[in-house]
Amino acid sequence: MAATRYRRFLKLCEEWPRDEYKKGRDLGTFLRQRVASAFREGENTQFPRVRDTSFTGVTVEECKLLLSEKKGLWKTIMERFSKSPEDAPEKAPEK
Numbered sequence: 001m002a003a004t005r006y007r008r009f010l011k012l013c014e015e016w017p018r019d020e021y022k023k024g025r026d027l028g029t030f031l032r033q034r035v036a037s038a039f040r041e042g043e044n045t046q047f048p049r050v051r052d053t054s055f056t057g058v059t060v061e062e063c064k065l066l067l068s069e070k071k072g073l074w075k076t077i078m079e080r081f082s083k084s085p086e087d088a089p090e091k092a093p094e095k
Contacts, residue, residue, distance in 0.1 A: 003043035009035045 013035055018028040039045045058066070066076050 002039075002045050002047055006035075006039050006043050006045065009039070 009031075013028075013032050016028045016031055018032075019026045066080060067073065071079075
């Protein structure tokens with residue numbers, strides 16, 4: 001995955017021209033410097049995970065717990081992140 005990302009950034013650097021008139025504030029030069037510092041080992045660069053959560057903020061253990069329940073995934077997630085049952089208004093009895 002890092003190799004693909006590295007190749008994409010290299011392609012971006014190739015296609016983004018440097019502007020000699022914008023010394024010190026050229027985006028092309030900035031991109032090249034950032035790519036060089038982020039990919040010091042080229043395609044072999046490893047990216048450590050900063051957090052053990054996904055975009056939802058759910059940890060791996062919580063995700064496994066949610067998926068192990070017999071309910072549907074969407075219903076489980078909605079129940080997990082919705083208001084607590086005490087806050088929700090009571091439903092009318094079914095006929």
